[in-house]
Amino acid sequence: MANTLLKIEHLTKSYDGNVILKDFNLSVRKGEVIVIIGPSGCGKSTLLRCINGLEPIQSGVIKLDDEIIDSKSKTITKLRQRVGMVFQSYDLFPHKTVLQNIILAPTLVQKRDKKEAAAEAEQLLDKVGLSDKKDSYPRQLSGGQKQRVAIVRALCMHPEVMLFDEVTAALDPEMVREVLDTMLELARQGSTMLIVTHEMEFAKAVSDRVIFLDNGEIIEEGAPQTFFNHPKTERAQKFLHTFEFEHIK
């Protein structure tokens, strides 16, 4: 495909002989939103970490445009600038204010002007409703606010792909929504995103394509409506069933 942005071919990833991802293939078009779901331990985080070059891989290639993402190469920091990532655990830098968190990498890595970066940061903060928090320290924020700042921090680097690894999993229920809304807004603006989540309704709403992963392999994939309403494989049916409560009672 002409507008393929990210391409993963025959990726194999193992930890000390334990194969986590087996001959994994995936291509992501520019502007596509992919939701990855699957049981705990199936390799979702591992996949995102490989895409960001945080994990060495055993075989296969991961390409962003035509550049190979290789965790051990010298150019990996260049590539990581083009791939934004938000983690499940709060990962803001606790010794820096919200604004300092956001502009650290743009000024340090991209050598952007401090004023210009700060202006953009404030604009982005405003969009997620946090402009009044720019001088707060992370510990003064709620979990949902921290995650929104983490998203803004990644966005301020102007990444071409955003990776989200269960960014709402550690949040209290009433804070989940504000973070998901932020992500929905990004999807609407045409960002390319890979999202790992356990929020099925959100997955349905946000995704162009759903990938169901089990044991490091794609078991089933498809458009969200088809996948959620008529899962073909037994494993996907079983997995989706665990999110239903109607049959209890």
Add this chain to the structure above:
Amino acid sequence: MDWNVISKSIPLYWDAMLLTLKIGWIGVALATLIGLVSAVVIHFRIPVLSVIFKIYIEIFRNTPLLIQLFFLYFALPKIGIKISAEVCGWLGLGLLGGSYMSEAFRSGIEAIDIVQRESALSLGMTDFQVMIHVILPQALSYSTPAFVANIIFLLKETSVFSAISLMDLMFRAKDLIGLYYNTAEYLVLLVVFYLIILLPVSILGTVLERRLRYASFGT
């Protein structure tokens, strides 16, 4: 207690204290520098260098300062390296202290959650940038209690300098006792002057610990 003796000796002690302070703090500065560099080198497992630093740490942590000083002052000249007593003093203190500081900083570095490093890397920072801007500032505030304890320990260790005939506080006290036998007065002065050196450090350390904790992580 003969106050006359005491007041007459104060200027002598004062000069000795200044020497002790000078050598002590140069030693502490050197120890901090060695400690930081070696902690970072060992953390990154930089080949060869990290092994050298590890061996250095084991040697210097497990030998008394007195012996290290004898080595610098009496043994090195035998192989043609001659350094003054003063340099021996701060160099010895710095080398001893470096081995302790290294451990203090390293445990601070290791206390930082791995996701801090990974999220910084994911923003495109190099390992070195992550260390300087993300890990070390947090690690240092974790290390502050150990860091301050090490400074106090090192400043106390200066009391062995008299063994290489540096005219520090200890030297002055021993000298005066030998000359005039006013043992009690001279020992009290010794204690008082060491307190003058150490109490401010101790108090500042407590304040710093508190401030660092708040400054780093907000209130």
